[in-house]
Amino acid sequence: MSLELMSFSPSTTLSAKDARLRFVSDAPLILYPPLAILNEALTPVERLFVRNCQPYTPHLADNWELTIDGLVRYPLTITLSDLQRPPIGSLIAALIGQAHDHADYAAIANAEWIGKPLALLLEAAGVKAQASFAVCRSTGEQPLVCYVPLSKLWQDGMLAYAVNGQPLPAVHGGPVRLVVPGWSGFYWIKWLTHITLISADKAPPEAHCSGELAIDCRLFTDDHSSLYGMAWSGGHGVARVMLSVDGGPWVNAELDDDLGPRAWRRFWYRCLPVGSRRLAVQIGDNRGRSAIRTWDLLNDVALRAKFLP
Numbered sequence: 001m002s003l004e005l006m007s008f009s010p011s012t013t014l015s016a017k018d019a020r021l022r023f024v025s026d027a028p029l030i031l032y033p034p035l036a037i038l039n040e041a042l043t044p045v046e047r048l049f050v051r052n053c054q055p056y057t058p059h060l061a062d063n064w065e066l067t068i069d070g071l072v073r074y075p076l077t078i079t080l081s082d083l084q085r086p087p088i089g090s091l092i093a094a095l096i097g098q099a100h101d102h103a104d105y106a107a108i109a110n111a112e113w114i115g116k117p118l119a120l121l122l123e124a125a126g127v128k129a130q131a132s133f134a135v136c137r138s139t140g141e142q143p144l145v146c147y148v149p150l151s152k153l154w155q156d157g158m159l160a161y162a163v164n165g166q167p168l169p170a171v172h173g174g175p176v177r178l179v180v181p182g183w184s185g186f187y188w189i190k191w192l193t194h195i196t197l198i199s200a201d202k203a204p205p206e207a208h209c210s211g212e213l214a215i216d217c218r219l220f221t222d223d224h225s226s227l228y229g230m231a232w233s234g235g236h237g238v239a240r241v242m243l244s245v246d247g248g249p250w251v252n253a254e255l256d257d258d259l260g261p262r263a264w265r266r267f268w269y270r271c272l273p274v275g276s277r278r279l280a281v282q283i284g285d286n287r288g289r290s291a292i293r294t295w296d297l298l299n300d301v302a303l304r305a306k307f308l309p
């Protein structure tokens with residue numbers, strides 16, 4: 001199916017989710033996948049975690065509109081059919097939620113997001129020179145709101161209407177959600193309907209805090225003789241992963257294919273010595289920065305994270 005001709009169906013919601021997802025809450029809806037099923041380069045749509053901050057209502061595509069206003073010369077009102085007209089883009093990006101470090105499950109995913117690069121719409125709106133931040137809002141009685149630096153949206157922000165080649169399900173923010181690659185999932189506003197550009201002096205203090213993801217990883221073991229995991233950075237790729245067992249020398253892990261700077265990267269370590277107690281993982285990005293994560297293997301918990309310059 002041509003990407004620009006995708007049809008959105010609000011029924012593509014919970015019925016398609018993997019039955020192994022852990023149910024946490026229904027008001028708002030929260031579902032987390034167990035670590036054991038997060039072992040693919042791209043997370044299947046049925047295994048994407050669900051972490052909603054408000055009740056969601058499936059929206060018909062015919063009723064969806066996005067307004068771009070504020071410090072622009074030409075305010076825009078955009079429909080889904082407008083959004084799906086070429087040119088469109090796609091990118092692979094890791095979506096990392098707030099509950100990404102639980103021992104048994106994780107709010108993490110890696111997917112191909114398809115939609116309209118925000119730079120094209122900002123250019124059409126004629127952004128005024130004094131604009132510095134975008135106030136992004138969802139629909140609903142208690143709309144979600146976040147502040148994103150305009151420079152970040154110019155760089156690689158996207159209005160996504162599809163994921164992994166499928167129309168974006170309502171439970172994941174469909175028909176359209178904001179994608180902010182390399183930033184926390186908090187900024188990936190679901191059910192997006194409004195973007196207002198403001199100047200820096202109008203932005204609240206929280207707007208000036210970066211949402212860029214820290215260099216980090218999740219680690220799994222099937223049989224305590226081999227390990228695998230996924231590492232990510234704040235949009236700067238993963239250049240290397242090294243491991244140290246019980247204070248021993250650093251050894252390079254096997255790396256999967258590089259899917260791009262915004263994606264996670266899978267890694268393996270297949271010869272874990274019997275009786276190992278402590279494991280350190282060092283992840284390095286393409287800027288030369290790195291972080292070390294330490295695990296207590298007996299209790300299967302992450303002990304600490306140390307971020308290096």
